[in-house]
Amino acid sequence: xxxxxxxxxxxxxxxxxxxxxxxxxxxxxxxxxxxxxxxxxxxxxxxxxxxxxxxxxxxxxxxxxxxxxxxxxxxxxxxxxxxxxxxxxxxxxxxxxxxxxxxxxxxxxxxxxxxxxxxxxxxxxxxxxxxxxxxxxxxxxxxxxxxxxxxxxxxxxxxxxxxxxxxxxxxxxxxxxxxxxxxxxxxxxxxxxxxxxxxxxxxxxxxxxxxxxxxxxxxxxxxxxxxxxxxxxxxxxxxxxxxxxxxxxxxxxxxxxxxxxxxxxxxxxxxxxxxxxxxxxxxxxxxxxxxxxxxxxxxxxxxxxxxxxxxxxxxxxxx
Numbered sequence: 001x002x003x004x005x006x007x008x009x010x011x012x013x014x015x016x017x018x019x020x021x022x023x024x025x026x027x028x029x030x031x032x033x034x035x036x037x038x039x040x041x042x043x044x045x046x047x048x049x050x051x052x053x054x055x056x057x058x059x060x061x062x063x064x065x066x067x068x069x070x071x072x073x074x075x076x077x078x079x080x081x082x083x084x085x086x087x088x089x090x091x092x093x094x095x096x097x098x099x100x101x102x103x104x105x106x107x108x109x110x111x112x113x114x115x116x117x118x119x120x121x122x123x124x125x126x127x128x129x130x131x132x133x134x135x136x137x138x139x140x141x142x143x144x145x146x147x148x149x150x151x152x153x154x155x156x157x158x159x160x161x162x163x164x165x166x167x168x169x170x171x172x173x174x175x176x177x178x179x180x181x182x183x184x185x186x187x188x189x190x191x192x193x194x195x196x197x198x199x200x201x202x203x204x205x206x207x208x209x210x211x212x213x214x215x216x217x218x219x220x221x222x223x224x225x226x227x228x229x230x231x232x233x234x235x236x237x238x239x240x241x242x243x244x245x246x247x248x249x250x251x252x253x254x255x256x257x258x259x260x261x262x263x264x265x266x267x268x269x270x271x272x273x274x275x276x277x278x279x280x281x282x283x284x285x286x287x288x289x290x291x292x293x294x295x296x297x298x299x300x301x302x303x304x305x306x307x308x309x310x311x312x313x314x315x316x317x318x319x
Contacts, residue, residue, distance in 0.1 A: 004273075011279055012286070013286070014283055016253075017211055017214040018213040024250065031064075035064055038161075040061035043059070053077055059113065061165055063161055064161075068125045071113045072097075073113050074111065082170070082173035086112055086178045088179075089179065090122075092120070092183060111171065117155050139212070140230075143248055153251065156257075159188045163177060178202065180202070180203045183275075184224070190202060197260060199263045200264070201318070202263060202264075203312035205269075205308050206268065212249045215280060220275070259289050266294075268294075271297065271299075273300070295311060
């Protein structure tokens with residue numbers, strides 16, 4: 001079996017290298033309390049994109065720190081209400097994608113809410129109120145400040161808040177909401193399901209944002225994780241703060257959130273992935289205590305996995 005990582009039998013038992021902060025649970029309970037105290041000032045407006053079978057809308061809400069967050073909202077026409085919904089999360093530095101990407105789920109009777117991550121390629125604001133891309137350094141943004149200032153803390157909360165908003169929509173069945181995404185989107189689908197445990201099903205592929213120290217020790221801090229290397233080179237070249245840095249990254253390590261997930265999970269993993277190495281993904285998967293299953297692609301790297309999106313739709317139809 002080709003591999004760039006551990007043998008499969010070792011992967012099935014691997015539980016991660018990046019440390020979990022002692023106050024991890026209190027950290028996230030405090031963060032969720034902040035999120036729940038926000039007036040989202042929900043706004044839904046029509047888009048210029050029109051199709052016969054669905055309403056294509058822009059949805060805006062206020063997230064933590066006052067940032068205005070945008071999601072594309074595709075609502076099917078002529079379906080029984082309330083109906084299921086799926087949340088769609090995009091890859092690192094990208095955006096919520098084209099409208100047509102959501103129409104397959106809409107045709108199957110789902111509402112689709114696809115979030116733009118703050119500060120990346122879409123229309124959401126970053127935590128400083130700046131629209132547009134500030135994506136370089138999102139993992140390390142806030143490392144030299146209080147842990148509450150970590151940017152991915154806010155992005156994880158945006159995902160959870162969007163889930164709660166979806167569940168509050170009168171046309172959506174709050175008991176049938178799922179989450180999907182690949183790479184960063186896969187990590188966010190897991191974080192969303194952890195922080196909003198009413199998520200019924202999550203189907204991430206090749207999830208990012210897991211087990212940072214393992215990535216570093218494999219000398220794979222490049223591509224999506226390149227900013228880890230840059231941070232050490234520029235700000236801690238002798239690694240005097242290495243334990244502190246990886247400890248702080250533990251707050252935004254998806255593997256440590258995984259045991260909060262209560263919905264069913266299906267994860268797609270490529271065993272030749274050198275961007276988000278398989279062991280980092282297994283670190284999260286092995287901590288999930290809910291019903292779960294793996295779809296393993298032995299000869300795939302960090303890429304779209306053959307038939308996985310079809311499997312994800314079938315998985316969501318079972319909600």
